[in-house]
Amino acid sequence: MEFFDTVFAGGGLSCLSAARAFRQDFVLLEREERLGGLCRTDRVGGFVFDRTGHLLHLRRREARALVRRLLRGNLGELRRDAWIFSHGVYTRYPFQENFYGLPPAVAAECLYGLFAANLPGRRRRVSPGADFARWARARFGEGVARHFLLPYNRKLWCVSPAVLTTEWLGRFVPRPDLRAAVLGTVSDRQSPAGYNATFLYPRRGGIEALIRALARAIPRRRVRTGLSVEEIDLRGRRLRLSDGSEIGFGRLVSCLPLSELARRTLDLPPSLRREAARLRCASVYNLNLGVRGEPPHRRHWVYLPEERFLLYRFGYASHFSNAAAPPGCANVYTEFAYRGRRPDPAALRRRVLSDLRAAGVIRSAKDVLVEKAFDIPCAYCIYDRHRKRAVARLRRYFEAREVYPIGRYGRWEYGSMEDALLQGLEIARRLQGRRG
Numbered sequence: 001m002e003f004f005d006t007v008f009a010g011g012g013l014s015c016l017s018a019a020r021a022f023r024q025d026f027v028l029l030e031r032e033e034r035l036g037g038l039c040r041t042d043r044v045g046g047f048v049f050d051r052t053g054h055l056l057h058l059r060r061r062e063a064r065a066l067v068r069r070l071l072r073g074n075l076g077e078l079r080r081d082a083w084i085f086s087h088g089v090y091t092r093y094p095f096q097e098n099f100y101g102l103p104p105a106v107a108a109e110c111l112y113g114l115f116a117a118n119l120p121g122r123r124r125r126v127s128p129g130a131d132f133a134r135w136a137r138a139r140f141g142e143g144v145a146r147h148f149l150l151p152y153n154r155k156l157w158c159v160s161p162a163v164l165t166t167e168w169l170g171r172f173v174p175r176p177d178l179r180a181a182v183l184g185t186v187s188d189r190q191s192p193a194g195y196n197a198t199f200l201y202p203r204r205g206g207i208e209a210l211i212r213a214l215a216r217a218i219p220r221r222r223v224r225t226g227l228s229v230e231e232i233d234l235r236g237r238r239l240r241l242s243d244g245s246e247i248g249f250g251r252l253v254s255c256l257p258l259s260e261l262a263r264r265t266l267d268l269p270p271s272l273r274r275e276a277a278r279l280r281c282a283s284v285y286n287l288n289l290g291v292r293g294e295p296p297h298r299r300h301w302v303y304l305p306e307e308r309f310l311l312y313r314f315g316y317a318s319h320f321s322n323a324a325a326p327p328g329c330a331n332v333y334t335e336f337a338y339r340g341r342r343p344d345p346a347a348l349r350r351r352v353l354s355d356l357r358a359a360g361v362i363r364s365a366k367d368v369l370v371e372k373a374f375d376i377p378c379a380y381c382i383y384d385r386h387r388k389r390a391v392a393r394l395r396r397y398f399e400a401r402e403v404y405p406i407g408r409y410g411r412w413e414y415g416s417m418e419d420a421l422l423q424g425l426e427i428a429r430r431l432q433g434r435r436g
């Protein structure tokens, strides 16, 4: 039986980042034929399709330096141009600062609610343990909660906002700014608020360009694709692989979803197995379209909070990179979240096209030249009351046995590509520091 001191399970961004920085003995095992996980890109008829919009919002200097080094000469910097489509009109993102253009009664309800919730002396205290629905109403007022925060998050997470905690919020929901909201009610202004006011994206090759750059820095002989980790025997320190072979390991770094890692671990205590089985996630169905004709505007992406639309978001990949579509065409990505069984693709397609017609993106189905659908079974890890304790217990158990879950799904979190890159670097340092 072969033995490796360190095994990386999964060739997602997080494990690739770790493997690139690793100087000791290791092997990386990836189930698919191609590395990259969610950061893979497919070409169809001159269109370049990511698994939905994958934009680099880099806040940490180390991540910016790494990405710039990896994608030298192939990185564009863009200023966010994001919108919301509701009540039949486009308004600017973030919703809570841009009521301009909404029907007057809706704009008044939102602005009044924001003031009522935030005037000095009237601010409601929100306890740290409050659920998302209470937090949204208390912090942003009834109008913003009713017309955007609650319906949008219900669509995205596929659970009631009262089930969600607020741990995941951090950078994602900008804080209320009353002056900005007044300005954004009387005028159409681009605001720099939010975690993603500017972002980076490869000029060519889609987001997989980042994966290819990382993979070039990892010795080919250390990477095995088309090989999945089927069983993990912690006591015997052995992995059983999909080709029936077994390999021995000293340490395991895994970007498999935490629930999967637990399911495949033979000797996991039953109480932890139960905790892992209760971790929940929302799936995303991403239909990408190559569309004839250039759109009349340069919007990057658009949120659809209303229930009458199936999609929660769509965007234009060809506005991130000219190379994403042939001249005179647009590359449109659409996202629909669901839980449980995936709805019928033909029915989904009809609803997607109908949403896009209503939002003025296409005139008819005849505008669609090519399409490519991706299903992402585990897309958004749900922050319910069970998650925090379960993740902490599972991580503690695994790490005590030298198994290190990393990445968005390994840590069961709302993580970004930046987080995946940095977690990879951090684990590589930690492990090499110990035995290096």
Ligand SMILES: Cc1cc2nc3c(=O)[nH]c(=O)nc-3n(C[C@H](O)[C@H](O)[C@H](O)COP(=O)(O)OP(=O)(O)OC[C@H]3O[C@@H](n4cnc5c(N)ncnc54)[C@H](O)[C@@H]3O)c2cc1C
Pocket: 009, 010, 011, 012, 013, 014, 015, 029, 030, 031, 032, 035, 036, 037, 038, 039, 052, 053, 054, 055, 056, 057, 227, 228, 229, 230, 255, 256, 257, 260, 284, 335, 376, 378, 379, 380, 406, 407, 408, 409, 410, 415, 416, 417, 418, 420
């Ligand atoms: C809809 C959506 C939109 C997003 N948009 C953005 C964005 O705009 N910006 C941003 O920064 N981030 C975005 N993200 C997050 C980003 O995709 C992730 O943070 C990042 O790709 C996670 O990488 P990872 O290594 O953690 O996991 P993954 O990419 O999930 O990689 C896991 C890998 O493990 C492999 N694997 C699974 N099981 C096995 C097994 N048994 N054996 C061997 N291999 C296995 C898989 O095939 C896969 O390659 C988005 C995510 C989603 C779902």
